[in-house]
Amino acid sequence: MSGTSHLRRKWFNRLMLVLSGCGAGLAIMILGVILGYILVHGISYINLDFLTHAAKPVGEAGGGMRNEIIGSLILIGLASVLAIPVGLMAGIFLSDFASPKIAATVRFAADILAGVPSIVVGIFAYAILVRPMHSYSAVSAGIALGIIMVPIIARTAEESLRLVPNSMREAALALGITRWRAVLGVIVPGAITGIVTGVMLSVARIAGETAPLLFTALGSNFGFQGLTKPIGALPLQIYHYALSPYADWQHQAWAAAFLLLLLVLGISIVVRWVSGRRHA
Amino acid sequence: MATVFDRVRNTTKQDSSCEVPIRMEANKGILVVQNLSAWYGKTLAVKDISLSIQSRAITAIIGPSGCGKSTFIRCLNRMHEVSHGGRVSGSVLLDGKDIYARDVDPVIIRQRIGMVFQKPTPFPTMSIFDNVAAGLRLTRLWTRRSDLEEVVERSLCQAALWDEVKDKLNLSGASLSGGQQQRLCIARALAVAPEIILLDEPCSALDPAATLKIEDLMRSLAQAYTIVIVTHNMQQAARVSDMAAFLLMDQDRAGMLVEYGKTSQIFANPRDKRTEDYITGRFG
Numbered sequence: 001m002s003g004t005s006h007l008r009r010k011w012f013n014r015l016m017l018v019l020s021g022c023g024a025g026l027a028i029m030i031l032g033v034i035l036g037y038i039l040v041h042g043i044s045y046i047n048l049d050f051l052t053h054a055a056k057p058v059g060e061a062g063g064g065m066r067n068e069i070i071g072s073l074i075l076i077g078l079a080s081v082l083a084i085p086v087g088l089m090a091g092i093f094l095s096d097f098a099s100p101k102i103a104a105t106v107r108f109a110a111d112i113l114a115g116v117p118s119i120v121v122g123i124f125a126y127a128i129l130v131r132p133m134h135s136y137s138a139v140s141a142g143i144a145l146g147i148i149m150v151p152i153i154a155r156t157a158e159e160s161l162r163l164v165p166n167s168m169r170e171a172a173l174a175l176g177i178t179r180w181r182a183v184l185g186v187i188v189p190g191a192i193t194g195i196v197t198g199v200m201l202s203v204a205r206i207a208g209e210t211a212p213l214l215f216t217a218l219g220s221n222f223g224f225q226g227l228t229k230p231i232g233a234l235p236l237q238i239y240h241y242a243l244s245p246y247a248d249w250q251h252q253a254w255a256a257a258f259l260l261l262l263l264v265l266g267i268s269i270v271v272r273w274v275s276g277r278r279h280a
Numbered sequence: 281m282a283t284v285f286d287r288v289r290n291t292t293k294q295d296s297s298c299e300v301p302i303r304m305e306a307n308k309g310i311l312v313v314q315n316l317s318a319w320y321g322k323t324l325a326v327k328d329i330s331l332s333i334q335s336r337a338i339t340a341i342i343g344p345s346g347c348g349k350s351t352f353i354r355c356l357n358r359m360h361e362v363s364h365g366g367r368v369s370g371s372v373l374l375d376g377k378d379i380y381a382r383d384v385d386p387v388i389i390r391q392r393i394g395m396v397f398q399k400p401t402p403f404p405t406m407s408i409f410d411n412v413a414a415g416l417r418l419t420r421l422w423t424r425r426s427d428l429e430e431v432v433e434r435s436l437c438q439a440a441l442w443d444e445v446k447d448k449l450n451l452s453g454a455s456l457s458g459g460q461q462q463r464l465c466i467a468r469a470l471a472v473a474p475e476i477i478l479l480d481e482p483c484s485a486l487d488p489a490a491t492l493k494i495e496d497l498m499r500s501l502a503q504a505y506t507i508v509i510v511t512h513n514m515q516q517a518a519r520v521s522d523m524a525a526f527l528l529m530d531q532d533r534a535g536m537l538v539e540y541g542k543t544s545q546i547f548a549n550p551r552d553k554r555t556e557d558y559i560t561g562r563f564g
Contacts, residue, residue, distance in 0.1 A: 171401035171465070173362055175415040175472055176391030185418040189405040 035261070042258025045251045055221065055237075058246060065256055067223045071138075071232040072207070074224060075217065078142030079206055083149035084199055090150065091157025091195070096169075096183050107155070114151035121147050122212030129216070136218035138231040144212040152202035153195075160194025161187060197275045204267040208260055210235035234260050309475035309506035310335045311356060311393075312373040318351050321365035325351045327534040328370070331525055333476075338498060338507045340521035340543065342514065344558065347527045348535020349510040350398075353478050356508065357393035358386040374476075391419060394469035398481040400461035402453030402468075409449040411464055412436060415472035431471050439467035440497050459490025463497065470501075477501065479509040483516065495520050514559060518547050526555045 049064050056063030090110070094103050125144035130136055164187050172182035188195070213219075218230040219240065225231075234256050241253035311333040318326040326348040333339050341349045354360040355368050358379060371378040379389045402411050412432045416423050432449070436442040441463040445456070453464055462482055469477060479498070483491040498507055498520050511517050517524055524547070525540040539552045550556040557563060 167397060167399060167401045168403060170359065170362060171397065171403070172414075172418070174357065174359055174390055174395035174397075175419070175468065176387050176389075176394075177415065177418040178387050181418045185414070186403050186405075190403070192405075 038254065038258050038261055041251075041254040042256075042261075045255035046258060050252065050255055054223065058249075061248060063252075065234065065237055065252065065259075067220070068232040068234050068237040068256070069259070070224060071217070071220070072234045074138060074231065075141050075145060075213075075233055076203060076207060078138065078227075079145035079149055080199070080203065082142060082146035083153060083202070086146075087150045087153025087199075087202070088157050088195065090154035091161060092183055092188070094154065094158040095161035096179070096187065107158070110151040110154050113147070114155070117211075118148055118209050119211035119214075122215040125212065126215035133228065135228060136216060136230040137228045138217060138224075139227040141213050141217035141231065141233070142227075144216050145206040145209060148206050148209065148212070149202040152205060153198050156198025156201065157191070157195045160191035160198070163194065164190040193274055197271050200267050200271045200274070204264045204271075207263055207267070208235055210239055214239075310373075310375055311476065311506070311508075312376075313356070314371045314373065316352070316355055316368065316370035316372060318348070318355050318360055318369075319365070319367040320351075320363065321367075324532060324534040326355065327530060327532075327536045329527075329535075329537045330370075331537060331540045333506060333508060334523055335506050336502060336504065337522040338502050338509060338520055339523040339525065340517035341508065341510045341525050341527060342512070342517045342558075343527035343535070343538075344529070344563070345512065346533075347529050349512075349527055350480050352527065352535060353480055353508060353510050354395075356476075356478055357390050357395055359390070359395060361386070387419075391415075391472050392474055393476040393478060394472065394474035395478045395480065396462070396465050396469055396482050398484055400458055400465055400485065402456070402461050402464050404452065404454045406453055407450045408445050408453050408456070408464060411453040412467050412471050415468060419472065432467075435467040435471040436464075438470050438501065439463045440493065440500075441467055457490070459486050459493060462486060462490070462494060466494075466497065466501075474505070476506040476508070479507065481510050481512065484512070491516070514547075514561075518543060526550075526552075526558065528554055528558070 049062055051064060051069065052066050053062065053064035054067050055065065090106070094106055094110075098106060121144050125140050125147070129140035129143060133140070168186055168190060169182060172186045173179065177185070213233055213236050217233055217236060219236040220230045220232045238253045238256045238260070241249040241256070244250065244253075313329055313331050313333070316326060316329045317324065329352060341353060343349050351360060354363070354366075356372055360366040360368055368380060371380055373379075374389070374392065378384070379386075379393075403414060406414060409432055410417075412435050413423075413428045416428060416431060433442065433446075436445060441460060444460060445451075445464075448455075453461065456464060462485075466477075466482075483494050486494065495516065498509065501507060502522075509517075509521065521543045523541070524543040526538045526546065527535045528538045530536045539546060539550060539555045541551075546555060547559060550559060
């Protein structure tokens with residue numbers, strides 16, 4: 001009796017091990033296929049012209065995505081400038097100042113906001129910014145992307161701030177330091193690697209967002225023309241070029257996809273490096 | 281108003297290897313506790329304690345675990361209200377003025393009454409130097425580097441740590457041993473020039489050698505500061521303190537004062553039967 005149940009347990013163990021191993025293998029394989037496919041298709045079209053030249057009209061060979069690369073960097077910068085202070089302050093509020101009841105409410109709201117589909121954020125920015133301003137604009141796109149960043153930054157900042165032991169807060173207060181200066185001078189430095197990690201993750205998240213840009217940045221055939229004018233961005237250009245009937249544009253879309261992937265991958269590696277130093 | 285620097289400069293030098301100057305000006309540092317009760321939410325933790333703490337002496341708060349020793353000492357510099365649900369009634373007079381009066385800023389009280397905790401709490405992101413300088417840097421807008429260096433050296437000397445760390449002030453405070461970390465925390469508390477120092481079981485995480493060093497340190501600091509120490513170690517209370525207060529839980533599990541007097545009297549000739557039972561090791 002005990003012999004057969006022992007055998008059954010053993011087989012069940014083996015079966016589960018094989019199943020979970022297959023799951024893990026599949027996840028890694030999908031990543032590998034995506035990376036490989038984009039690498040193979042994209043890398044051969046990446047050259048100096050692609051990085052340094054503006055787009056050419058249909059029919060003309062060559063041209064690149066300089067304007068879109070710069071546009072993406074401007075949008076990411078704009079969103080970061082808007083979202084980092086707000087997200088960080090919200091995280092500090094949640095971890096150190098809010099009463100448990102208020103914290104639970106704000107946390108719930110932040111989690112809901114993080115779950116709002118990005119296209120909805122885009123429509124929202126369109127309704128409250130683009131229509132009143134009568135123009136698609138870089139600033140409306142920056143705000144839309146910033147809205148997506150805020151809850152990510154707030155929640156990761158809160159989690160990292162909570163990891164700083166309470167004894168540090170008490171030690172600081174016992175020196176006659178006010179709560180705000182204790183937070184800024186002792187608690188935030190203690191959590192800085194986690195906070196930086198959260199900011200980088202939020203940047204990686206928005207770098208590839210396309211849907212909100214369709215309603216806000218629109219895209220542009222020209223370089224940067226001001227924050228209140230439409231602006232090009234890598235994901236938008238991938239969308240336009242990949243759907244176009246021209247082989248040249250499709251190649252450039254692959255190259256842009258590869259570049260975008262490189263950017264997100266680079267951010268992930270920096271995040272790993274930064275968060276790894278915490279344990280060093 | 282005298283600044284910290286005027287206060288610490290106004291000193292005489294002591295004969296020692298690193299010339300520890302101790303403050304000899306007229307800070308009285310007298311605490312008078314009147315009918316102090318403390319709660320956590322609805323739970324009464326300390327019940328109606330009254331006693332006067334002597335200036336420039338060491339007062340030990342002793343008693344079994346859970347009798348409210350730590351809660352009581354945290355009421356003396358308004359740290360109790362930092363705890364969730366912490367509430368206090370009664371009054372604590374510092375040189376005659378109630379620290380719980382409506383117009384008193386708890387931040388100022390904590391600068392005048394410093395505190396060292398059970399577990400050493402050096403700020404892990406800061407160097408040894410920055411740890412000691414933290415109190416000054418984070419309580420005022422700007423401090424001259426030379427003033428900071430002066431205060432850091434003096435505080436580390438007073439905490440008997442200077443010789444061990446003077447060549448590695450830039451290393452992390454967390455790189456020190458437990459005993460050194462605790463002395464670093466004492467130096468950090470001294471740097472903001474308090475009049476009274478509260479120590480909440482400062483040696484319970486330390487080995488006997490490190491404990492002895494802290495005790496020697498307390499004795500030398502008592503020449504200039506009023507010190508209150510919570511300890512569950514009877515021998516330690518007998519060795520270092522001038523005065524001792526014995527706390528015990530009453531039937532409602534709230535801490536109450538059983539006996540307060542000279543340490544020599546409490547240990548040799550306790551007036552209360554419960555004190556005698558505790559000191560002779562019959563319980564606790």
